[in-house]
Amino acid sequence: MPAKGSVPESRGGNRPYRRPRTTFLIAVGAAAALLTAACGSPGAAGEGGDGGGGDGGTSTLKVTTLSLCNEISVLWAQQKGIFEKNGLTVELVKAGGGAAGLAAVQGGSANLAFTNPFSTMLAMKSGIDLRWVATAYGTPKEGEDPSNAVLVKEDSPIKAGKDLEGKTVAVNELGGINQIIVQQFVTDAGGDPEKVKFVALPFGELASAVASGKVDASQAPEQYSNTPGVRSLGDPYMKVGKDKWLVFAGYVGTAKFVDENTESMKKFLASLKEANTAIKEPANQDEKYRIEAAHCGQDAKKLAEDPENPYFADVPMDAMKQMAQILVDQGQTDKLPDVEKLVPEYSRS
CATH class of the missing domain: 3.40.190.10 (Periplasmic binding protein-like II)
Structure with missing residues (x-):
């Protein structure tokens, strides 16, 4: 989610949300x-x-x-x-x-x-x-200052979106805009988002959960990349949007x-x-x-x-x-x- 951005409604489930x-x-x-x-x-x-x-x-x-x-x-x-x-x-x-x-x-x-x-x-x-x-x-877009991050532990072997396969990734809500973008971030890197487990955590816990090993990664505002013990794989919105x-x-x-x-x-x-x-x-x-x-x-x-x-x-x-x-x-x-x-x-x- 952007640093000061919108909060879509909460939804349940680990896979893309399908609402009847x-x-x-x-x-x-x-x-x-x-x-x-x-x-x-x-x-x-x-x-x-x-x-x-x-x-x-x-x-x-x-x-x-x-x-x-x-x-x-x-x-x-x-x-x-x-x-x-x-x-x-x-x-x-x-x-x-x-x-x-x-x-x-x-x-x-x-x-x-x-x-x-x-x-x-x-x-x-x-x-x-x-x-x-x-x-x-x-x-x-690419070349501009990021406003979001996909956070992993500083010593994590995860290097790119495809490496999130089989991992647990925290987002602020399940099925929302941030999960959708992270899934696309994984797809664009050659991975399978169906193999990623998503969990929901409050914004204040997204970085600390990664640092403590509670989750393998999280999508969070860019400023959370300054949290000790974590590093960013990049802004997923920038990666997905590329030149726009x-x-x-x-x-x-x-x-x-x-x-x-x-x-x-x-x-x-x-x-x-x-x-x-x-x-x-x-x-x-x-x-x-x-x-x-x-x-x-x-x-x-x-x-x-x-x-x-x-x-x-x-x-x-x-x-x-x-x-x-x-x-x-x-x-x-x-x-x-x-x-x-x-x-x-x-x-x-």
Whole structure:
């Protein structure tokens, strides 16, 4: 998982997760009902206006949040008046994970969900028509600073992903985005991910479990590679993505809502782009980390020392298509997710 990245919902099992359509829809419906009861009905985009975020009034968007540091783009745009300048009011609605966010937009208690591509594509497989409006952040590509690591003991004979065959690997959750990427990391190195045993551990235990010999390896944020007694095999996201950024998290709405509120969606995307330009300015770094720290409950000085993921709002289609193919290759879906349908033209890079 990226140093400050998103936390997808927990799932069980050691192999690629296969969720039956009915189970997924029941889970989504239940979560949506809970969120609707807690939050009430969202203010629709263009409410009091033209229904499309035009000149009829300020558009209100309810956007789910996981209270993560890497949500800085939407936080900056909200707190610095960028959304307001572009005719939007953005309200953040807390959700317990990516699936809960998707449930919220399906149930109508939020307009956009903060989630990851794999969860989104699997939801589409279950029959939920979704649109990926904007990216929140991605993962580094080769030649950039890593934000993740596959950790092994300093004296371990494990040298590459294929050597993880027959070994126990810890991830923060079973069946989530990090396990999927590690499985691909093993495959790309010539190994068989079916022969890897995955276990779930809290983030704070991922490195120490390797150092103590409790597990053979773990996937963890890059800063954990500084733990005494461990070393990194490299960033699995960088290895899988090679010369391109992969998409880690972004903002997703139902096809109906997004299509009916195209202008508001374009304004949301433009606001994130403007925010990303600002948060990359050296003069804004201290304030950026203060805003992050207040949102995610961490120390601003520590955040400034941690590796960061690349922030971009457009959607790189080649990366999304690669991630869709990974789901097929791993047997999580027998039909290639329709990325062309998922990502509107105006959202593409």
